[in-house]
Amino acid sequence: MPAPPCAVCHAARAALRRPRSGQALCGPCFCAAFEAEVLHTVLAGSLLPPGAVVAVGASGGKDSTVLAHVLRELAPRLGISLQLVAVDEGIGGYRDAALAAVRRQAARWELPLTVVAYADLFGGWTMDAVARSTAGSGRSRACCTFCGVLRRRALEEGARLVRATHIVTGHNADDMAETVLMNFLRGDTGRLARGGGLGSPGEGGALPRCRPLQLASQKEVVLYAHFRRLDYFSEECVYAPEAFRAHARDLLKSLEAARPSVVLDLVHSAEHLALAPTAQPPPPGACTRCGALASRSLCQACALLDGLDRGRPRLAIGKGRRGLDEGAPRARAQPPPAAVLPDF
Numbered sequence: 001m002p003a004p005p006c007a008v009c010h011a012a013r014a015a016l017r018r019p020r021s022g023q024a025l026c027g028p029c030f031c032a033a034f035e036a037e038v039l040h041t042v043l044a045g046s047l048l049p050p051g052a053v054v055a056v057g058a059s060g061g062k063d064s065t066v067l068a069h070v071l072r073e074l075a076p077r078l079g080i081s082l083q084l085v086a087v088d089e090g091i092g093g094y095r096d097a098a099l100a101a102v103r104r105q106a107a108r109w110e111l112p113l114t115v116v117a118y119a120d121l122f123g124g125w126t127m128d129a130v131a132r133s134t135a136g137s138g139r140s141r142a143c144c145t146f147c148g149v150l151r152r153r154a155l156e157e158g159a160r161l162v163r164a165t166h167i168v169t170g171h172n173a174d175d176m177a178e179t180v181l182m183n184f185l186r187g188d189t190g191r192l193a194r195g196g197g198l199g200s201p202g203e204g205g206a207l208p209r210c211r212p213l214q215l216a217s218q219k220e221v222v223l224y225a226h227f228r229r230l231d232y233f234s235e236e237c238v239y240a241p242e243a244f245r246a247h248a249r250d251l252l253k254s255l256e257a258a259r260p261s262v263v264l265d266l267v268h269s270a271e272h273l274a275l276a277p278t279a280q281p282p283p284p285g286a287c288t289r290c291g292a293l294a295s296r297s298l299c300q301a302c303a304l305l306d307g308l309d310r311g312r313p314r315l316a317i318g319k320g321r322r323g324l325d326e327g328a329p330r331a332r333a334q335p336p337p338a339a340v341l342p343d344f
């Protein structure tokens, strides 16, 4: 049976059906609709004001590649300029290839690229070193927890280096729904309180962050990359299979089979969630070691590195929650942990 005509231009044959609406579109009309929706997200949320210097967190993967491409298309209309900022976590056999993809993108799109490395920022620590240091301890499953804290900090440092006024990341709706689900499953009310909305306004001197793809489904991000013939790196990080996120992803897939709208429903829930005052995170202050934004005496990155340097990582999940050894619940009477989980 021949494909139906495109529902927008009626000239070409449809090449896809949009996963959510079922609308049959040709490739060019789909890409135009996708870009218009991202533009609407940015404008409706006042995410990137005219004149903004925007640091795009570039990993070489599909999400950040699509984000950078779409923002480059929209930049003249938004009146913004772009800088690619990539983070080298020091993951042998993975990050080098991903960074090569980022370098190709920067050259092809003629965008400035800055690479910041964990090893330079964090006293020689790389993710491989962190993994070695925690191997066999039961904490090795938490590599992404360490990495999330350090990467958030590294991206902030990279953005400041290029004098950016805003940071954007490529999280899509599926990523956000997984994060909401993980935070619920962990009972991490602090993260739930901060996780809603399209971004954070940059409290306590941190740069404002936003996620312009937050309402786009993962399937459509992949379709956009396909129709725009984008060059991206698609291999999974060697530490990803150990992450708790993988369980949330599996659960979400099961839920989606029963309720197709569950991804957007979860994102919507997080945006409109109201927490009791006692569940709100403490007001931010300054880290006593590096001066970065912190809700305790040390920021998340310094607390983590402090624990690593002493040979006992102290990162944990919210007050009274499980620590890095996810198989060993902590007693509720223990003192508050040094830091909380990152938002991914």
Ligand code: SF4
Residues within 6 Å of the ligand: 089, 127, 143, 144, 145, 147, 148, 237, 238, 239, 240, 243
């Ligand atoms: Fe870091 Fe985990 Fe992502 Fe690998 S999968 S880059 S360890 S956050």
